[in-house]
Amino acid sequence: MRYADFTPYDLVLLAQGLGVTVGLFTLTTLVGLLIAALFTLVDYYRVPVLRQVIVTVSEALKNSPVLVQLFLVFFGLPAFFHINMTPFVAASLTISLNTAAFAFVIFRSGIDAVEAEQVAAAKVYGHSRWQILRFVLLPQAAAFSIGPLVGLLVNQLQVTSLISVIGVFDLTKIGNILNLRTLEPFIVWTVVGLLYYALAKLLASVGARIEKRLRRSVVWEGI
Amino acid sequence: MNQLWVTLRPHLPFMLDGFLLTVFACTLAIIGAVLIGALMASLRTSGNRIVRGVAFAYSDVFRNTPFIVQLFFFFYGLPEIGIYIGAFETGVIALSIIGGAFVSDVIRSGILAVDQGVIEAAKVSGLSRWTIFTKIVLPIALRTSVRPMGSVLINMVLTSSILSTITINELTGTAKIVASTTFKPFEVYLVLLVLYASLTYALSLLINTVHRRLNRAMDTGGAA
Amino acid sequence: MIVIENVEKRFGETTVLKRINLTIEPGEVVTILGSSGSGKSTLIRCINGLEALSGGRITVDGNDVSTKAGLATARRRSATVFQLFNLYPHMTALENITLAPINVLKKPRAEAEARARELLKLVGLADLATAYPQRLSGGQRQRVGICRALAMDPRYLLLDEVTSALDPEMTGEVLDILAELARGGTTMLFVTHEVEFARRISSRIVFLEQGELIVDMPTERFFAEDGGFAVPRIRQFLTKMKKD
Secondary structure, eight states, rough: TTTTTOOOHHHHHHHHHHHHHHHHHHHHHHHHHHHHHHHHHHHHHHHHHHHHHHHHHHHHTTTTTTTHHHIIIIIIHHHHHHHHOOOHHHHHHHHHHHHHHHHHHHHHHHHHTSSSSHHHHHTTTOOHHHHIIIIHHHHHHHHHHHHHHHHHHHHHHHHHGGGGGTTTOOHHHHHHHHHHHHHHHHHHHHHHHHHHHHHHHHHHHHHHHHHHHHHHHHHTTTT | OOHHHHHEEEEEEHHHHHHHHHOOOOHHHHHHHHHHHHHHHHEEEEEEEEHHHHHHHHHHHHHHHHHHHHHHHHHHHHHTTTTOOOHHHHHHHHHHHHHHHHHHHHHHHHHSSHHHHHHHHHHHHOOHHIIIIIIIIIIHHHHHHHHHHHHHHHHHHHHHHGGGGOOOOOOHHHHHHHHHHHHHHHHHHHHHHHHHHHHHHHHHHHHHHHHHHHHOOOOTTOOO | OOEEEEEEEETTTEEEEEEEEEEOOTOEEEEEOOOOOSSSSHHHHHHTTSSSOOOOEETTTTEEETHHHHHHHHHHHHEETTTOOOOOOOOOOOOOOOHHHHHHHHOOHHHHHHHHHHHHTTTOGGGGGGGOOSSSHHHHHHHHHHHHHHHHHOSSSEEESSTHHHHHHHHHHHHHHHHHHTTOOOEEEEESOOOHHHHHHHHHEEETTTEEEEEEHHHHHHHTTTTTSSHHHHHHHHHHHHOO
């Protein structure tokens, strides 16, 4: 056996990489959706200044490459503000904010998709803005948003692969290591690609199930 | 601000080269993606199940795996099978392939969205399948697809930054070098971010104009 | 001559047309009446080949529509006007009308356009030749639809509930044109809910009920007390239509 050959230990490496990818994806999704929800609230209550800032930041995040955002956070922030930044923290911060920017837009259009007549009706009955959001807008917006949200998350899962570039040992980074050692690019990248593919399909099918349930409870056919 | 200008100024011609390379790579890849996408979308309407299956698998696989993995697959893999092409060529090919996967989906849903009644009217008037496709289905699908197609193209521009990971000195690649030589990574990457955002913003304005031009007269909704 | 022999049409388990026999001679205006879901529109869609037959045979001037060549000829001899107009949304009224004459009949563009303008003038839309369907009212769209059909110089005009999607006043403007065509001797197969209009222009009336052709009579007989009115189902239908 040559030093360069595959070893059973490589499977452990791959599993670790997979774990980092899944872990970071889960973390950034939760944090990102939370931030997006806060953004949506600020937008809904039309908080002056803050609202414009949020819109500008999310536009910038949506319209620039994630790789550049990663570089800005990982190399830029520590140099400018003289702070410490580990690859993992930089990656989590960047992907969370990136997810938030896209999810914010999805939430907002979900709310916009509810007919104005319903809001007008709720106002006439004397409901507060919060009550309207809680009882009229949110349940329906959730049903409208879930489809695009699942699409976004499948995409964000692919995006996490970029954190390998700033040195996080995720699935892609492990692929890099194995690739350079074994010089078997086809095998290595096919396996890595298949793992991502399987994760994406898993995510999509879970999402489809949730979507079905949400739609059933919120969208009444024929009304 | 002034100090930043003084620091960055000597590097601007270098970054301009990078910018031009990004524009060049994206232009080539977009052409490639549209050609591949149109081909794959038409294969997906084929009568042959295997052909349909292959075309579907293509878009499914490339949409559901990270671009960087695909890029490494080609970059490290092609020489293994005796294909020696430069990093730039590899990058453009990989970008065309993933773009094609998305474009094929956009064209396909554009075609599926064409009102069936309109196609029936064309059929009963005796028009050939080819005429129906080229004069009715495709023009209508193109008009409704401008916006989704636009976001695919914008995404390709953003994705092209990943080409810097295989030694291509496009915009991000040159910025990386400037950031490390000037020791001003924050400023350089911030400028870079703004540059990309302006580029995609300009592109989105262009797309909106095209959309308005093409759809000015047309009702995409079909009947009354 | 359109000959429909023992035609059957099934969608999965449901039978939509049962052993239909019907002949339309040149010069006739035949109206098909019946409640919704009786199979009227399906019959038209079988004649122009949009639906494949489950059984039986349809020929248009001897051309069997279930064969490729037969259907091509049949489609050249007939023209269809649709309930929802089905105009090409990306083409002007004029382009809608000239597309098939240029591409199917191989007419020179100038000739096709001249004829299209003539037809548009006939239906009172001379100045809307360059308008896109989006800009036209429902009645105007359907008049363009009729011009599109007439531009093919069809021997048979197939009209599938052409006024069902229109407001009453727009219905009038479309029906006037059809009456004019009927007087001019155009052969028509007319699926409609407009009973009074059918009475005015048709030479024969056919009544479909749950996929079966239960009556095929000259118009006068159909509306006579001892004719169509003698059939309980038709009396019921006609009385209900009058009330509406």
